[in-house]
Amino acid sequence: MNDEKLGIIYHEMAEVVVDTIPEKWSKVYLYGEIVEGSQTAYFYYYPEGNDKHVYSHDIPEISTISEREYSEKWHQLIDIIQELWAEFKDNDQEPWTNFTLTLDSSGKFKMDFNYDDLSNADLHERKTIWKYKYLGVIPKSNSGKKHLEKYLETLEREKE
Secondary structure (H helix, E strand, O other): OOHHHHHHHHHHHHHHHHHHOOOOEEEEEEEEEEEOOEEEEEEEEEEOOOOOOEEHHHHHHHOOOOHHHHHHHHHHHHHHHHHHHHHHHHOOOOOOOEEEEEEEOOOOEEEEEEOOOOOOOOHHHHHHHHHHHHHOOOOOOHHHHHHHHHHHHHHHHHHO
């Protein structure tokens, strides 16, 4: 695996995310996913001096960035995520199904790759668990609470 190439891809990914955020920020959590025939990405960021996160797909509603501009940035991000996935595959690495990039405003970043089979996984369930794990968000909906309870029970069983 070419570390220099990975560094360039990570930098491009972070650059697109940072360019999308319409204000000063302190931390970003980006979720990217590629499974057979489908890919998605979204992120949450914390505005500087604020402990309430902002969902990336809400940016056009809360800022001067238009839907079209946001969509272009999102498609750029998806292209870079696909490039990252191809880099793993082309270098005979096990292709991941999703990842989380954690980035702070000082430039420090961390990548967490996940290799779970997501073919039967529910998108709402995955997002609920991800938000709990990375953002500490407890779901308000009954279905979200059930997904989280099931996940936490599974973690407890794995510890035993």
